Structures are given as structure tokens and as C-alpha cells.
Amino acid sequence: MLLKKLVLFVAAAAFAAFSGAAMAYPDKPVNYIIPFNPGGESDISARLQAPFFKKITGQDLIIQYQAGAGGAQAWSVLNDQPGDGYTIMGTNLPHIVLQPLLQNPGYATDDITNVHMFHFTPDALIVRADSEYETVQDVIDAAKEAPGQLTAGGSATNSANHIANQLFANRTGAELTYIPFTGTGAVIPALLGGEVDMVWSYTTVAAGQGDQVRMLAVAQEERHPLFPDVPTFKDLGIDIVGGAYRGIAVPESTPEDVRKELSDIIGQINADPEFIKQMEEAGFAMLDVPYEEMDDFMANRKKTYEDIARQLGAIQ
Amino acid sequence: MSQGTDRQAVPAARSKDWAGAVGSAFFFATGLYVFITSFSMSPMAALFPRTIGAVMATFAILQIAASLTGRSGQAVEKGSSVAEQAEGLGRRLTLLAVMVAWALLFPVVGMFVTSLLASVVLMFTGLFGRLSPFRLALYLAVVFVMVVVFYLLMSNVLNIPMPRGLFF
Amino acid sequence: MEIDFGFVLSQALSPFNLLLALTGVVLGTVIGALPGLSATMAIAVLVPFTFTMDPASGLIMLGAIYTGAIYGGAYAAILVNTPGTPSAIATTFDGYPMARRGDGDLAMTLATLASVVGGVVGAVLLMTLSPLLAQVALAFHSSEYFWLAILGLTLVASLSSGNVLKGLIGGAFGFTLSMIGVAVIGGDTRYTFGSSALLGGIDIVAALIGLYCIPVLIDMVARPDRHLEPAPIGRGFRLFEAIGLCAANGFNLVRSSIIGTLVGILPGAGGSIASLVSYSQARQASRHPDRFGKGEPGGLLATESANNATVGGGFIPTLVLGIPGTPPDAVILGALLVQGIRTGPELFTQQSGIVYVFMVGLLIATVMMLPLGLIIGRYAYRFIVNTPKSLLVPLIAFMTVVGSFAIHSNPHDVVVMVSMGVLGWLLSLAGYGPSPIVLGLVLGQIAEQGFMRAYLIGGARGNFGGQLLFDRPISWAIAALILFTLCVPVFKHFRTGRKKPTEVRP
Numbered sequence: 009m010l011l012k013k014l015v016l017f018v019a020a021a022a023f024a025a026f027s028g029a030a031m032a033y034p035d036k037p038v039n040y041i042i043p044f045n046p047g048g049e050s051d052i053s054a055r056l057q058a059p060f061f062k063k064i065t066g067q068d069l070i071i072q073y074q075a076g077a078g079g080a081q082a083w084s085v086l087n088d089q090p091g092d093g094y095t096i097m098g099t100n101l102p103h104i105v106l107q108p109l110l111q112n113p114g115y116a117t118d119d120i121t122n123v124h125m126f127h128f129t130p131d132a133l134i135v136r137a138d139s140e141y142e143t144v145q146d147v148i149d150a151a152k153e154a155p156g157q158l159t160a161g162g163s164a165t166n167s168a169n170h171i172a173n174q175l176f177a178n179r180t181g182a183e184l185t186y187i188p189f190t191g192t193g194a195v196i197p198a199l200l201g202g203e204v205d206m207v208w209s210y211t212t213v214a215a216g217q218g219d220q221v222r223m224l225a226v227a228q229e230e231r232h233p234l235f236p237d238v239p240t241f242k243d244l245g246i247d248i249v250g251g252a253y254r255g256i257a258v259p260e261s262t263p264e265d266v267r268k269e270l271s272d273i274i275g276q277i278n279a280d281p282e283f284i285k286q287m288e289e290a291g292f293a294m295l296d297v298p299y300e301e302m303d304d305f306m307a308n309r310k311k312t313y314e315d316i317a318r319q320l321g322a323i324q
Numbered sequence: 325m326s327q328g329t330d331r332q333a334v335p336a337a338r339s340k341d342w343a344g345a346v347g348s349a350f351f352f353a354t355g356l357y358v359f360i361t362s363f364s365m366s367p368m369a370a371l372f373p374r375t376i377g378a379v380m381a382t383f384a385i386l387q388i389a390a391s392l393t394g395r396s397g398q399a400v401e402k403g404s405s406v407a408e409q410a411e412g413l414g415r416r417l418t419l420l421a422v423m424v425a426w427a428l429l430f431p432v433v434g435m436f437v438t439s440l441l442a443s444v445v446l447m448f449t450g451l452f453g454r455l456s457p458f459r460l461a462l463y464l465a466v467v468f469v470m471v472v473v474f475y476l477l478m479s480n481v482l483n484i485p486m487p488r489g490l491f492f
Numbered sequence: 493m494e495i496d497f498g499f500v501l502s503q504a505l506s507p508f509n510l511l512l513a514l515t516g517v518v519l520g521t522v523i524g525a526l527p528g529l530s531a532t533m534a535i536a537v538l539v540p541f542t543f544t545m546d547p548a549s550g551l552i553m554l555g556a557i558y559t560g561a562i563y564g565g566a567y568a569a570i571l572v573n574t575p576g577t578p579s580a581i582a583t584t585f586d587g588y589p590m591a592r593r594g595d596g597d598l599a600m601t602l603a604t605l606a607s608v609v610g611g612v613v614g615a616v617l618l619m620t621l622s623p624l625l626a627q628v629a630l631a632f633h634s635s636e637y638f639w640l641a642i643l644g645l646t647l648v649a650s651l652s653s654g655n656v657l658k659g660l661i662g663g664a665f666g667f668t669l670s671m672i673g674v675a676v677i678g679g680d681t682r683y684t685f686g687s688s689a690l691l692g693g694i695d696i697v698a699a700l701i702g703l704y705c706i707p708v709l710i711d712m713v714a715r716p717d718r719h720l721e722p723a724p725i726g727r728g729f730r731l732f733e734a735i736g737l738c739a740a741n742g743f744n745l746v747r748s749s750i751i752g753t754l755v756g757i758l759p760g761a762g763g764s765i766a767s768l769v770s771y772s773q774a775r776q777a778s779r780h781p782d783r784f785g786k787g788e789p790g791g792l793l794a795t796e797s798a799n800n801a802t803v804g805g806g807f808i809p810t811l812v813l814g815i816p817g818t819p820p821d822a823v824i825l826g827a828l829l830v831q832g833i834r835t836g837p838e839l840f841t842q843q844s845g846i847v848y849v850f851m852v853g854l855l856i857a858t859v860m861m862l863p864l865g866l867i868i869g870r871y872a873y874r875f876i877v878n879t880p881k882s883l884l885v886p887l888i889a890f891m892t893v894v895g896s897f898a899i900h901s902n903p904h905d906v907v908v909m910v911s912m913g914v915l916g917w918l919l920s921l922a923g924y925g926p927s928p929i930v931l932g933l934v935l936g937q938i939a940e941q942g943f944m945r946a947y948l949i950g951g952a953r954g955n956f957g958g959q960l961l962f963d964r965p966i967s968w969a970i971a972a973l974i975l976f977t978l979c980v981p982v983f984k985h986f987r988t989g990r991k992k993p994t995e996v997r998p
Contacts, residue, residue, distance in 0.1 A: 039485065046536035047822030055539070055830045072483050073536065074901040077673070077692030081902055084688060095485075111674060111681050114688030159952050165679030185952035187945055188677050190760075190937075193822065196815050197759055201630030203949065216814045216829075218836045290829055344658070347922025351661050358668050358683070368948075369678030372940045373671055380664035387657050409921060412714030419713045419885075420914060423706065426893055427910040431903040439893065443886035450885030452716035467886055474894055482529070482537050484898050 033093055033269045037068040040256075041089075041097040043082030045075045049129060049192075049212055049292075050098050050254060056286050057126075060277040077113065078164070079103050083257075084114030091261025093270060101125075101253035102168050105313045110166055117310065123267045124274040125255035125297035125305065127287060129210035131172040131227035131248065132238075133160075136199060137220055139206070144224045144244050147206065151182035160184040161195045161204035168252045169208040171316045172227065176208075178319070179246045210251060211235065215291030227251055233288050250312070253295065271299035345391035348384045355381030418449050434489030436475050443467045499845065503548060504852035512545075512553040513857040517864055520560020525872065527568050527576035527701050528895020531561035531820045539827045547831050548846045552853030554827065558820045559611055559803045559858055562763065563865060566603040566796055570596065571720065571876045572888055574705035576895070578696055578934055579763025579799035582771040582791070584704060585651070585927070589787035594721035596877065600869035601734040602789055603796045604862060606745065609738070610797030611858035613749035614756065614804025618811075619851045623840070625805075626812035628757045634949070635960045637760050638942030639970035641935040644765050646977045647772040648928045651785065659928045662919075666932020669694050670940070677944045689904040696934055698896040698905040699912045703926040705892050706913025712885055719884060722877045729866050737789045744774050744790055745797050752798030756805020759817050763799040764934050770798035776980055804854065811839055811847055 044050045054071050061069040074082040089095040104120055107113040141147050151158050162169025165188045173186045187204050189195045199207045211232050214223040223238045227248045241248040277283055278296055297305045359377030362370040422442050430438040447467050479486045523534040534557050542550030565580035570587035590599040652659025672683045673693030684690035712719055748770035755766035774794035775784040784791045806817030814836030816822035828835050896909040916926045950959030961967045
């Protein structure tokens with residue numbers, strides 16, 4: 009009698025454990041690898057996501073850092089990680105498209121299985137608060153008068169900022185001399201101290217700097233809720249929409265249903281009004297590219313970046 | 325720095341510095357390589373390699389000449405002579421071999437296992453004189469505990485993804 | 493802006509916050525003492541815990557960890573000749589020789605005193621002159637960074653007084669190593685030999701661990717004698733002796749602390765430049781420059797006060813302008829943002845309560861370093877002296893491997909560390925020391941990028957000379973200092989040379 013009960017109990021427990029594992033991903037903490045140093049925007053957005061991830065799944069999101077070579081160090085080993093859904097990694101555009109185009113970073117763009125793109129930091133043209141340039145048109149006029157004499161700072165060569173500068177020149181005919189700095193942070197003192205006339209940066213930077221700087225335009229479809237007075241480039245008749253996109257990728261051995269499940273969780277976090285509020289106050293712009301739409305989205309972005317990279321002379 | 329560290333005998337002023345010449349030859353080759361390859365780069369990226377390469381190669385030529393004519397001067401900083409390094413050369417090379425193997429193997433074999441093995445080998449490398457069996461067991465236990473503690477500190481406290489490799 | 497000082501003090505001195513500061517300093521010191529584990533990492537790990545506290549408490553804990561970690565870097569530098577962070581490079585120059593000859597206890601006490609003095613000066617300047625000093629961060633353009641890096645590089649000449657030519661070659665080699673990877677300006681891939689692992693360049697901390705620590709390990713296993721000369725029993729902390737040395741070096745301490753604070757304000761510089769520049773200035777101002785590098789307490793005091801002063805200095809642009817002065821500041825800034833506190837210029841005006849509680853907390857944490865540091869330092873020293881070599885060797889070797897892996901969780905950094913160690917050992921046989929190489933590696937990118945940016949901007953504006961030097965008064969000052977630094981030893985050399993002709997070499 010006792011034995012029978014015990015057998016039943018064990019069987020029930022085993023069934024519960026088994027079905028639980030099949031039904032509920034995740035059932036243990038998830039390691040989230042950020043391919044950059046702590047303190048950057050990828051880190052901040054991951055930290056903002058973590059409490060919502062916990063709220064939805066009941067599991068912790070453990071943030072780890074594996075910085076190096078502009079993210080390439082981590083992305084080149086993504087597919088060596090266990091594909092059980094408990095190791096996920098942040099991905100960034102245009103990085104994962106441009107790096108394989110320009111160098112040999114140890115991975116190809118298609119090696120990376122993106123499951124969800126959740127926000128982007130729109131490109132923005134920013135000047136000092138006391139700058140003589142009040143509008144984008146002022147910049148265009150000044151640049152046409154003296155081609156190449158205005159300087160625009162940005163982060164690194166062949167980067168999102170460099171692309172924005174080139175796109176701007178293509179669309180408006182205004183030639184600015186692009187000055188590369190080491191990282192988004194290093195550009196700000198150069199702008200505030202008057203070393204460069206303007207910078208190509210992101211809405212997050214303008215949000216952090218408050219009224220020390222003036223944003224002339226943002227590269228979004230619609231105006232950013234935090235900056236209702238700043239026009240988009242499209243408002244001004246300049247067709248530039250872009251920036252640095254962030255998402256989550258998994259090792260390619262991860263099963264389809266886990267990819268799907270993860271994408272749904274991120275989508276739920278992205279839909280939380282409290283989360284949206286926090287992100288937008290920090291200057292991020294929300295975006296939702298779920299797993300099903302990822303292929304189209306990536307194909308589209310790849311085309312844009314490849315054209316520009318060719319024009320920058322970085323590839324033939 | 326002109327006298328070097330303790331123990332070091334001041335070399336005869338005009339003896340030829342063969343080791344210095346060989347080292348300088350390495351720097352000459354490196355400088356020349358850096359200089360030549362800079363011509364295939366974009367102008368922005370090429371300026372410094374070209375200058376630094378030329379400077380390094382030129383100075384290295386001068387140093388080779390100085391070394392071979394015995395005008396080399398003393399070693400920079402805590403540099404030591406070849407003769408001094410010959411003492412305990414076997415142990416020195418063992419340590420280097422262990423470090424190289426450690427660095428190359430831990431991603432494949434796993435951080436914990438590699439580190440434990442390497443630490444035990446290095447324990448014996450650094451051992452002078454005999455140990456009683458009790459002491460030996462104690463030392464091995466200490467090494468084991470040390471590896472475990474630091475491994476756990478890294479992986480569980482600092483959240484560093486340790487490579488697990490074949491074992492762990 | 494009205495500040496309620498009673499409120500600020502009662503907050504900062506609350507038992508809970510004092511406990512946090514204490515814990516932070518101890519944790520930071522331990523983490524900083526382990527090579528490869530950085531203040532940035534310690535702070536990043538603890539950030540989630542601070543989300544459960546109120547913002548001021550969280551900030552106090554993070555600040556305490558930061559200041560403790562920079563101080564802890566001195567331990568590995570003094571006891572095993574390994575700068576765990578670039579800030580502690582110059583600490584090895586005199587700290588390790590002191591420890592080798594049996595003055596390790598004195599060196600640890602001196603490092604503690606100097607760190608406290610530097611930290612206090614930095615924190616006081618942060619509390620009093622922040623808005624004014626923040627302008628320094630903006631006044632420094634690319635050209636000034638270039639000249640500052642060159643000023644740091646002049647140390648190559650004084651470090652290699654035995655053979656300047658070899659020193660210069662080593663410096664050029666370090667410069668070459670700094671160019672490996674994708675060029676920030678130009679975008680070319682340089683000297684990676686097709687290896688994707690080298691795209692990010694040579695990690696400075698991994699190279700430091702290899703160049704300084706592997707030769708020490710090699711020497712340790714080769715000879716049966718002790719790693720460090722033990723201090724005679726019963727000498728205690730040698731606190732009064734150390735205080736006496738500090739008093740004699742009073743001007744040196746103040747100068748180094750101010751240099752440290754000012755360099756800390758510069759977002760593109762950091763603790764390495766601060767301690768190198770103040771070391772070189774201390775050597776130059778000293779009456780016994782020839783003792784530097786052989787265990788001169790003045791050198792140790794200069795570097796340790798300068799690198800802890802960068803903590804307070806780094807917070808100045810972080811809090812006033814929202815521009816992180818150092819990598820740990822960036823993490824702290826991010827943590828504030830996640831807590832929903834607006835950073836940037838608004839922080840000072842709208843959240844001044846939190847900011848002042850934090851500053852007082854940082855000051856208290858710095859002062860706490862004195863008793864804590866003396867005790868921890870003493871045990872660390874005794875531990876290293878008394879541990880048998882056969883246990884010390886695997887311990888240090890394991891630290892080098894796991895520490896260089898921990899920097900970026902990257903196995904490749906361990907390979908770099910060991911390769912640099914082997915290379916450094918081989919080169920030392922040829923009479924080439926590691927420090928000129930390290931200086932070139934640390935300062936190379938700052939110099940190159942500073943110069944190239946001045947070139948690009950000057951080119952756009954049609955005035956390269958003006959952009960680099962002529963229109964830039966701060967550049968004049970630094971360039972003058974460079975000339976002075978280079979000429980004074982030559983002058984002194986000829987003066988002493990006449991007195992002691994035997995010292996002059998062909």
C-alpha cells in the first residue's frame with residue numbers, strides 16, 4: 009500500500025517536473041551577455057529590462073559582460089554557447105553588419121540568430137546650447153558656403169555616426185568633416201568645449217546633457233516623446249531614419265520554440281507602460297521587431313548599410 | 325638604476341653586449357616591418373606607424389652598433405644578465421611551459437581542471453627541499469581549496485562566464 | 493542652491509551608511525588587490541544590490557568600493573611587482589624594491605597614508621570647487637591630450653638613465669603594440685596578422701600583468717631564497733616613521749594630489765597618466781633623483797596620492813556635466829539613470845541633497861581607509877612574506893591567469909598575458925626593461941589619437957599649427973613642462989658630472 013503510494017507520488021512528481029520543463033521557459037536564471045563594458049547604453053537598457061523579466065517569468069536575468077573589439081569578441085563566440093535559451097546575448101546594429109563587411113571579426117552577420125529587436129537610439133545632430141546654428145538649414149547653408157570646414161564629431165570610423173554623417177551629405181549636399189572619437193562618451197566634452205562644431209550622436213546623449221546642448225533633428229519616423237519640439241529629419245524633407253539598434257540573439261543551436269518564447273517575453277516587457285516610460289525618459293526610442301519579422305528587417309538594414317559602406321570606400 | 329639590482333656584477337665597461345645586439349636586431353626588424361606595412365594603409369592610420377617604425381629601426385641600428393663595440397651601457401631598470409638567469413634555468417622553463425599550456429588549454433579543457441593541474445605542477449616547481457607526507461598533503465589541500473575558492477568567486481560572485489570546456 | 497548641512501551630515505553619518513562605507517572599502521581593497529579585477533567590475537556586480545537602497549546609500553557604497561579598489565591596486569604592485577590596474581604602474585617602481593629589501597611594512601603604510609591624503613584632497617576639491625574645475629574637462633582638447641601623453645612619455649628618458657637608447661627603443665615598441673587592432677581614426681586594421689582576436693588590440697591590463705608579473709614568477713621558482721625579505725619582528729606598522737616621511741614629502745604629496753585631481757577630471761586620461769606624471773615631477777623636484785626606482789619613499793607617495801586623488805577628480809565631470817571621468821564613473825552614472833535619477837547638469841541643481849550626502853560619504857570612506865588599510869595591508873604583507881614559496885607560486889600564477897581572463901571574459905587575453913610575459917623576460921635578458929614598453933603601450937593611443945584629431949580639425953579649419961600648439965595656451969604650458977622635464981636632468985647631469993666624472997659614461 010505504502011509502496012504503491014510512493015510509486016504514484018514519484019511518477020506524479022516526475023511528470024510535473026517534466027511537463028513543467030517543457031511548458032515553462034525559463035525555469036532558472038538566464039545569463040544575459042552584454043558585449044560591451046558596463047555603463048554603456050546596452051548595459052543600461054539590460055538593467056532596465058531585468059526587473060520586468062523577473063516580473064513576467066519569475067526568473068533572474070543575470071547580466072554578464074564580455075567586451076572587446078567593439079562587440080566582436082562576444083559575437084564571435086555566440087554559437088559556441090549552449091543553445092538551451094539560458095545564455096542569450098545583446099546584439100547591435102549596424103555593428104553586426106558593418107564589422108563582417110569591413111574586417112574579419114570572426115563571425116558573419118548571418119551567424120547571429122537575432123530573436124527580437126527591442127529599441128533603438130535614433131541618430132541626432134547636436135550642437136552646443138550657445139551655438140550659432142539654430143536649425144538644420146543653418147548647418148546646411150554654412151557647410152555649402154565652406155565645404156569641409158565645419159567639423160562634426162562622432163564615435164569611431166565606419167560607425168553608426170559615420171554613416172549618419174555620410175547619409176546627411178548624400179541627402180543634402182552639405183559636406184562636414186567627420187572627426188572620430190573613442191566612444192560616444194568622449195565626444196561630449198569635445199562638443200561642450202568647442203573642439204568640434206557639432207556632433208553626430210543619439211537622443212540618449214541629448215537626454216543626459218539637458219540644456220547644455222541643443223538637438224537640431226532626430227532620425228526617427230516620428231518625433232521623440234521626450235523632445236516634442238525637435239523635428240525629425242523627415243519633417244525637414246531629409247530622408248534619414250536610423251541609429252543604433254539593439255536586440256537579443258541566441259546561439260544557433262537554440263530550438264525554435266525557445267526562440268519564439270524569448271521573443272514573446274521581450275515583447276511583453278516592451279509593452280509594459282512603466283518600462284516604456286523609463287526607456288523614453290532615458291532617451292531611447294521603442295521598437296518591436298519580433299522573431300517572425302526579423303529576416304525582413306535584417307535584409308532591409310543590411311542593404312542600407314552595405315550601400316553606405318561602399319560609398320565610404322571601406323569596401324569595393 | 326645605473327648599478328642594477330643586488331647580486332649583479334657590474335660588467336666590464338667595454339665587453340661586447342651580444343644579448344643586447346640580438347634584442348636590438350629584433351626591434352630593428354619590427355621597426356622596419358611597421359614602417360614598410362604603413363604604406364598600404366590609409367593616410368590617417370599610417371602617419372604614426374610610419375614615424376614610430378622609422379624611429380625604432382634607426383635607434384635599433386645605433387644600439388646594435390653600440391652593443392657590438394662595447395658601448396652599450398647598463399641594462400634598463402631591473403634587467404638582469406643572461407648569466408644570472410642561467411641559475412635554475414630548468415625551473416624557469418618549466419614555469420613558462422606551464423603558463424603557456426595553461427593559457428592555451430583552459431578554453432578547451434575547462435578553467436577548473438586546467439587550473440588545478442597547473443597549480444599542482446607549479447607547487448612542485450616552486451618547492452625546494454623535501455616535504456613530510458603530512459605537509460605534502462596539507463599543501464595539496466591548500467592548493468585545491470585556493471583553486472575552488474577563486475573559481476567560485478569568479479563564477480558565482482562576480483558573474484564571470486568561466487569556460488567549461490571538456491570537463492569544467 | 494541652499495544646502496541643509498545638518499541633513500547632509502545626519503544622512504552621511506547614519507550607522508547604516510557608515511556600515512556601507514566600511515563594507516565598500518574592504519570589498520574594494522580586496523578586489524583591487526587581485527590583478528585583473530577592477531573597480532569597474534566590482535561596481536558593476538554590486539549595482540543591482542544598490543537598487544534596494546535609497547540612492548544616496550547606494551552611491552556611498554559604490555564610491556567606497558571605487559576608492560578602496562584604487563587603493564588596493566597598490567598591494568599587488570608592492571608585494572608582487574604586479575600593477576593590477578594601470579593606475580598602479582608607477583607604484584611598482586619604488587614599492588617593489590622597498591618590499592624586496594625588507595621595508596614592505598613601511599611601503600604598505602606609506603601607500604595607505606598617501607592614498608588617504610590623495611583621496612581626501614580629491615574629495616575636498618570635489619566638494620568645494622566642482623563647478624569651476626569641471627571646466628578643465630572642457631578646456632582640454634585633443635592637442636592637450638597629445639601633449640599630456642608626451643609629458644608622460646618623458647618618463648622613459650628618466651627611467652632608463654642607464655641606457656636612454658634602449659629605453660627609447662622600448663618606448664617605441666610599446667607604441668607599436670598600442671597600434672594593434674582597428675584604428676579609431678582611419679578605420680584600418682593594423683598589425684593583427686589576420687587574427688580576429690587581435691581586432692580589439694592588446695589589452696593594457698593583460699599586458700601589464702604579463703610584463704611585470706611573469707618575470708617575478710620566473711625568478712621566484714629559480715632560487716630557493718625568500719620572495720621578499722621579511723621585516724624584523726616587532727616593528728609594527730612603522731606608522732610614525734611613515735608619518736615622518738610624509739611630513740618630509742609634504743609638498744610632494746600636495747603636488748601629486750593636485751595633479752591627480754586635475755588629471756582625474758579629464759575624461760580621456762585616467763589614473764595611469766596621473767600617477768606617471770606626478771611620479772616624474774616628484775623625481776625631478778627631488779634632491780635625490782637617482783634614488784627613484786630603487787625604493788625611494790617619495791616616489792611611492794607621489795603615485796599613490798595621485799591615483800587616489802583621481803577618484804574625487806573623476807566625479808567632478810561625472811556629477812557636474814554628466815560626462816563620466818573614468819570607466820567606474822560611467823557605471824555609477826548608469827546606475828543612477830536606472831534608479832530614475834536624471835544625471836547631467838540637473839543632478840547638481842535638483843538633487844543636491846543626494847549629491848552632497850554622497851560627497852561626504854566618499855570623504856568618510858576615504859578616511860576609513862586609514863585604519864582599515866593599515867590592518868589589511870599588514871596582514872597582506874605578512875601573508876605574502878610567510879607563505880611558503882611552493883604555495884605562493886601557484887597562487888600568484890593562478891591569479892595572473894584567472895585575473896587576465898576576468899578582464900573581458902576573454903581567453904585570448906590570457907594568451908596575450910603569457911606572450912607578453914615571455915617576451916618581457918626574453919627582452920630583459922637583452923637589457924630591455926618592461927617599463928618603457930608599458931609607457932608606450934599605455935600612452936600610445938592617447939598620443940596618436942590626440943595628434944590625428946588635431947590634424948583633422950586643423951586641416952578642416954586650415955590651421956593645423958594653431959590647433960596643435962600655437963592657439964592653445966594650455967598646450968604651451970604642457971609643452972614648456974616637457975622641455976623643462978627633459979632639460980633639467982641634462983643640466984643636473986653636467987653639474988654633478990663635473991663633480992663626479994666617474995659617473996659619466998662614453
